[in-house]
Structure formats: structure tokens, C-alpha cells
Amino acid sequence: MTDINTDVLIIGGGVAGSAAAYALSKRGYGVLLLEKSEKPQDTARGDHLQPAVCEILGKWSVLDHFLNNGAKKRAGSLWFDEDANFLMDANVSNLEIPEPYFMFMNHEEISGIFVSASEKNESFSFLCPIISCVHVETNEKESIFEIKSKDGTVKTASTKMIVIADGVASNMGRYFKFERNSFRYERALAVLFSDEYEADEFNNLRTYLTDRGIVTMIPRAKGGCKIGLTINREEIKSWKKMTPIEYQEFIGQLVPAYKDLKMYSAGIYPPSMIIAENWAKDNIVLIGDACHGLHPGRSQGMNTTIKCVDHLLDLLPEKGSFNKENVVQTLDQYQKSMKSNINELLEANHSMGLSMDKFDHESKVHDIEKFKLLEQNKEAGHAYRMKSAGYGVF
Ligand SMILES: Cc1cc2nc3c(=O)[nH]c(=O)nc-3n(C[C@H](O)[C@H](O)[C@H](O)COP(=O)(O)OP(=O)(O)OC[C@H]3O[C@@H](n4cnc5c(N)ncnc54)[C@H](O)[C@@H]3O)c2cc1C
Incomplete structure (x- = not known):
């Protein structure tokens, strides 16, 4: 027994x-x-x-x-180049699905x-x-x-x-x-938090295409945001020692729109x-x-x-x-x-x-064109949104 x-x-x-x-x-x-x-x-x-x-x-x-x-609802993600020029609105609000939003x-x-x-x-x-x-x-x-x-x-x-x-x-x-x-992948995922970041009314995630990879601003459910980017393995040691001002300068150089945003480290994940x-x-x-x-x-x-x-x-x-x-x-x-x-x-x-x-300048140029086309092409844009919503793939 x-x-x-x-x-x-x-x-x-x-x-x-x-x-x-x-x-x-x-x-x-x-x-x-x-x-x-x-x-x-x-x-x-x-x-x-x-x-x-x-x-x-x-x-x-x-x-x-x-x-x-x-838990909060988000419409989707907006894509930009590093100068914050708009590329694509990948929101799912208009999809004919039972729950047309992401939850976070x-x-x-x-x-x-x-x-x-x-x-x-x-x-x-x-x-x-x-x-x-x-x-x-x-x-x-x-x-x-x-x-x-x-x-x-x-x-x-x-x-x-x-x-x-x-x-x-x-x-x-x-x-x-x-x-x-x-x-084991070459680049680690670095995560920063900013308590000051203000999300838009749809809580959209904003992704910026830069020469060294994507920088993503992810609104958090209790305010502020999580910032995600990749760093090379050999950068991990120095990244860990950086001060909040240095993180801010680093992100500000990649995406100048955020040069004044205060932030601090939340973790590094060697993926x-x-x-x-x-x-x-x-x-x-x-x-x-x-x-x-x-x-x-x-x-x-x-x-x-x-x-x-x-x-x-x-x-x-x-x-x-x-x-x-x-x-x-x-x-x-x-x-x-x-x-x-x-x-x-x-x-x-x-x-x-x-x-x-492997993300580099060429990848950025390629992805900028890809997201511009997805924004213009209704059918391809719809397929992209459905996939990001989790439909059509397991
Ligand atoms: C930066 C980052 C961002 C991410 N973003 C997303 C996202 O937006 N969406 C998404 O879907 N995924 C995301 N993921 C992935 C997601 O976080 C993980 O896949 C998920 O949290 C894994 O959950 P888990 O329960 O399998 O494992 P864990 O969260 O590791 O939980 C395992 C649990 O088991 C317990 N445990 C271990 N051994 C024992 C034992 N012997 N007895 C009892 N308890 C035990 C541990 O204490 C722990 O609580 C992200 C991951 C990272 C690193």
C-alpha cells in the first residue's frame, strides 16, 4: 500500500x-x-x-x-529597420481565428x-x-x-x-x-529590461533589423519591456560586466530611437x-x-x-x-x-x-525586402500572420 x-x-x-x-x-x-x-x-x-x-x-x-x-493581450508585432522606418504590421487582429491576439x-x-x-x-x-x-x-x-x-x-x-x-x-x-x-548555437540571447518603456495601445512587439541581428522590444504585462538581442559567445564575459549606461549606449547605437531609454540586464541565455x-x-x-x-x-x-x-x-x-x-x-x-x-x-x-x-548586413538587407513585400502582398502577409499565430505548423 x-x-x-x-x-x-x-x-x-x-x-x-x-x-x-x-x-x-x-x-x-x-x-x-x-x-x-x-x-x-x-x-x-x-x-x-x-x-x-x-x-x-x-x-x-x-x-x-x-x-x-x-495576462494581457497583444495584437502582434511591428517590423522596422534600425532607423525605425516601418516595414510590416504583422498583427493578427483581423485573422478569422477564435482568439485573434497573443497573450502575455x-x-x-x-x-x-x-x-x-x-x-x-x-x-x-x-x-x-x-x-x-x-x-x-x-x-x-x-x-x-x-x-x-x-x-x-x-x-x-x-x-x-x-x-x-x-x-x-x-x-x-x-x-x-x-x-x-x-x-549549441554560436550566439547567445541577451535580455535587458527597461522599466520606462511605454507600449503602444495594442501592446505590439517591435522588432528592428540591424546589421548585427534583430533587436526586439517586448512589452511586459506589468509595464516596461524586455529587450532581446543576440551577442557573440566571446562578448558574453564583457557583456556581463557592462553598466546600465553601457547597455543603453549599446542599444542606442543599434537602434538610435532608444538612445535615451534606461535599461538593465535581465539575463543571458546561451541557446x-x-x-x-x-x-x-x-x-x-x-x-x-x-x-x-x-x-x-x-x-x-x-x-x-x-x-x-x-x-x-x-x-x-x-x-x-x-x-x-x-x-x-x-x-x-x-x-x-x-x-x-x-x-x-x-x-x-x-x-x-x-x-x-550568421546574421549580418546582407541578411538585414534581405529581411528588409522580405518584410516590405509581406506588408504589400496580401496573400503572403496573411500566410505569415497565420504561421506566427501558430496555425499551419504544429
Ligand atoms: C529568454 C527566453 C525567452 C523565451 N520566450 C518564450 C516565449 O515568449 N514563448 C514561449 O513559448 N517560450 C519561450 N521561451 C521558452 C520557455 O521559457 C521554456 O520553453 C519553458 O519555460 C520551459 O518550461 P518547462 O516547464 O519545460 O521547464 P522549466 O521552466 O525549467 O521547469 C522545470 C521545473 O522542474 C522543476 N524540477 C526539476 N527537477 C525536479 C525534480 N527532480 N523534482 C521536482 N521538480 C523538479 C524545476 O524546479 C522547475 O520548476 C523563452 C525562453 C527564454 C530563455
């Missing part, structure tokens, strides 16, 4: 684990979510959800919970919103902070874990399905011998792509960065995770027939269908990472 018997054990309470916990407990499955950290998640990470993902959150009946708790919220709040929504589901329980979660055995019917909480309590739990959502390092993935392939070879085996499934650590330049990590969880939800057996044998079959099916669904997205993400590595 174990202390807790659940249908699904989820290890890791970041956006991936908490989104899965919400969606699965809402469907009535017993869910035990484990999180080891009491600290808020890193605020500079993903904050931007696509319209296609908002549609999924609407279907899951959690979209309003986000919007009522501080500071990263550290997103998992809390999923957890608070999950708490309304009777079948949900949450242990946080835990110190360890040790796999004891997997038999024909279930897997058994021993979980030690920070307050010293030790509980045993049995589960029919294991969801590993412990982030890009994925120690649990390693423990269960999931092989992963990784690729890698880490993709698990198998996404599921036996009764275990990987989700989130544990499964697909993507280059952050295209805002895909959380968006992809929520789409994956939704796809998994469609395949899972009903509560009445939710046993380990059926779970194993479902996860095998999930793994096969995901592989073909996701390849295009992974390839597009990888080639974007490679092009960000």
Missing part, C-alpha cells in the same frame, strides 16, 4: 508540468504534481503565447482565468495560474517543495516512487503514468535513460537545441524543455508544450479505462504521431537559430 495512489505523477512544476497538471486534472484524472523549488521561475523567460495556444487554453476553460489574473504574462506567474486553476479540480494534489523523488519500482500495474518533502515528510506514491517535466537539464529523463541530441530521441517509453512521457529545449528566439518552448499536452490529451484513454497497459499503448501512439507532427517546427526553429548565428 502506498500513501498516495494517482493516475498521473508529474515531476516538475514549471509551465510544462503545471499546464499538464491542469489539463489532466480538469479531465478528471488523478494528478500529483511535484516541484522542488519554492523560488519563483526566472522572470526573463517565456511570456508570449500564440493565438493557437490561446484557443487551446479556451478549450481547456482556463483562458479567462489567465486574463482575469493579469510575466513568466514566473504562468505556472502559478495553472496551479491555482488546478486546485479547483478535486483530483489534483501538489507537493512543493520536495527534496527528492526516488523511483522505487515499476511493475505490471504501476510505478512506485518515494517522495521526500522539505518539511521532512516522506510519502510513497503509486502512479499509472509518469510525466517528466523537469526542464532542460532533465535529471529524471537521464535516470530513465532517455537519449537526447543537442546543438542550445536539446531534443530527446524518444518522447515516450513504457508509461513515461517527456514534456516541455525536458523533451524539446528549443532556441528561444522564436518564442516556441511553452507554445509547443501546450500543443503537445493538448495532443496527448486527445489520445489518452477515458478515466474508466485508464490503466498502465492502456497508457503504454497511448504513449507509443503519441510518440509516433508527435515525431511526424513536430519535425517541421523543429527544423524551422533550428534554421532560425542558425540564421541568427
